[in-house]
Amino acid sequence: MDGEAGRVLKVVIVGGGFAGLYAARRLRNAPVRVTLIDKRNFHLFQPLLYQVATGGLSPSDVASPLRRILRKQKNTRVLMGEMVGLDTAQRRVILDNGWVEYDYLIVATGAENDYFGRNEWQEVAPGLKTVEDATAMRARILAAFEGAERESGAEERVNWMTFVVIGAGPTGVELAGALGEIARQTLKNDFRSIDPSQARILLLDAGERVLAGYPEELSAKAERHLIGLGVRAWCGLRVEEVTGDGVWVRNRDGEREWIGAKTVLWAAGVRATGAGEILREEAGAELDRRGAVRVEEDLSLPGHPEIFVAGDLAHVEMDDGRAVPGVAPAAIQMGIFAAEAIKRRIRREDAGRFRYRDKGSLAVIGRHAAVAWFGRLRFGGVWAWLAWLFIHILYLVGYQNRLLVLLQWALKYVTFNPRARLITGEAVEAPKAARVEG
């Protein structure tokens, strides 16, 4: 099973997200030496990141050190580092300081927030891709309530109490729902000058409806649940400017409108990470509009059967011509497929063809409701929420013992986990602008 010279073949995986991690695990019994490289030392369970942003969970609840997950997998080493280049002739991944040799390479560095060219908005409207994003978002949200409590001016207080979420896809809906719950329930008795349940939570989207990717009946259900949590979904509004004090939007009639809000959260879109550019320059890869790499049907790079691309970084078309969506199950499937394809290549077999199996979609709205879309089976409410809970626990790979995790979460859940509501990091300055007198 070894390479031509009888040596052990080297598989390098760049990125420890769902695609990279599942690829590494699938190679545990393969006759290869695996090197998993990630900028961070942990795998992040992205689907629950919105809970960190809204103070329901702590970062350590949704992240687990890669080294820990893979400690028993003896053919695999984990390196902390960032791919800054690629030498396809010598088959080396270039890191910021050094290089790693490969026989097979899987690039799975995922996606990042996309501000549609307006990167300056990042400062005032944090997105939700990294742990730091999430804690920054949390600090903004909590600091806004602190600002409102401090604020002497009535008008300014309304601005502190207004929260704008841009983008009504699953992430935006989850964020807005969690915000509604914080305001209505979690913070109920915590303040003296303000009533948190009076917070205005606005979910903005340029499209026709919330959860545009879902069937209309589920969009309607989701919107009803959101209204129940005090969230107003304003669709058909295009965001034209974002500042620290609010957003300028243009409605369908072309009218421009100002929405004053001290807290603006970005959930409007993601694009592929910069590794795509490296693959374009060094390996002739072709990128799609959002920077993702167009791959062969076996997920390999055209002209480079030894290089695979998986997860959000890969642009893969389904039979109907649509691209495979950027969701965790798709990344997992691609990671596993890439690992299997490498195993087949080593056995001199055909790598096969990747087929995405859509197992359904779930979007959660607060702590008791969700909408579920499993093909013809479509439902909302508490049952969808239970399905969401079950699936998320099931997929918590490598997170110690799932039972322990479940127990910890249950504890946090029944107690509303007040202790995750810490304002830490750089964003603590926010409420200072609020004026207090008396």
Add this chain to the structure above:
Amino acid sequence: MDGEAGRVLKVVIVGGGFAGLYAARRLRNAPVRVTLIDKRNFHLFQPLLYQVATGGLSPSDVASPLRRILRKQKNTRVLMGEMVGLDTAQRRVILDNGWVEYDYLIVATGAENDYFGRNEWQEVAPGLKTVEDATAMRARILAAFEGAERESGAEERVNWMTFVVIGAGPTGVELAGALGEIARQTLKNDFRSIDPSQARILLLDAGERVLAGYPEELSAKAERHLIGLGVRAWCGLRVEEVTGDGVWVRNRDGEREWIGAKTVLWAAGVRATGAGEILREEAGAELDRRGAVRVEEDLSLPGHPEIFVAGDLAHVEMDDGRAVPGVAPAAIQMGIFAAEAIKRRIRREDAGRFRYRDKGSLAVIGRHAAVAWFGRLRFGGVWAWLAWLFIHILYLVGYQNRLLVLLQWALKYVTFNPRARLITGEAVEAPKAARVEG
């Protein structure tokens, strides 16, 4: 019980640490309106911060939102803000944007890391006073092991694997002990190129022995426990320079020596926060050498019976002329005393005299040993550790239900809580300098 004009008297407390929080709680049934002001939105359980720094606990395990702790105390409001000035004539605390009126004021802003005038060392040798300090320290420690795993050069690898803790007081001993345990046990199987148990952990101190404030027998016990964890205590060494690559020290014979180490942690001392300066300028306070405010025997400021100083910011002398130590029990006692003194003043009684009751000292070394000093009762080992655990659980004020906390901690303890070992924040750059080839 009201003020002269029949209005409700206003008590302002600046600082939500042990002194400030206990003062606020003690005023819950008093006929006053309490405002508790803190820069942060949470109370930090400082004695366990070293656990966050060494990846044993998460920030949310040792911090609790002040608002949450005091939510049922209806006469109290919490404001996030920083005292930047004081107007004793108008009796106003000046915040960064606004002011708050007081009839009685308690200032309890605590202490911060003291680099003895070498503030540039802060960059390379983080101290341990804030949550951000702790996560920065954690990131440094974990990134050093990552750097060692990446590093191709043998000599450089030793530097990555060398950890210097400056200052062998309780904090330094706790940090070094926890580091020893991480290296020997927690990370045992996580790496491929390095053996974490080969890490060199050096505890440096200019004095004669570790835990210089403790009886000699306990210092000896502590050092034995440390040696058992692979920590070498080097006393009689004065640190002259700290860089990102190590420290220059001078020994008792006047010889200068270089210790190569990529990770240097600062536990050498603290000084009072800047609020002391404000009290000096605006209220004529006198400060001691480390910036603490000299107070009357009732903890009030000389000439200002309406202003009290409590906790680490206060310089209080005991009968034997020594200052009350800067430990949590002392801060708690001062906070409670200040609150009671205010109540007595309102009743037109004498405020009384503060007397520190030394309830003993405990320093923990790893997960199974500590040294305990309760007057004549002095012991070490696992019983001291159990005493430490019991007392710390007992003092977890306001942290939801103590039973729940205990349960959560037990879970983290038996599982060695791998999930707290996240490298987050700005310090993630560290291991990049390690060269990888192959």
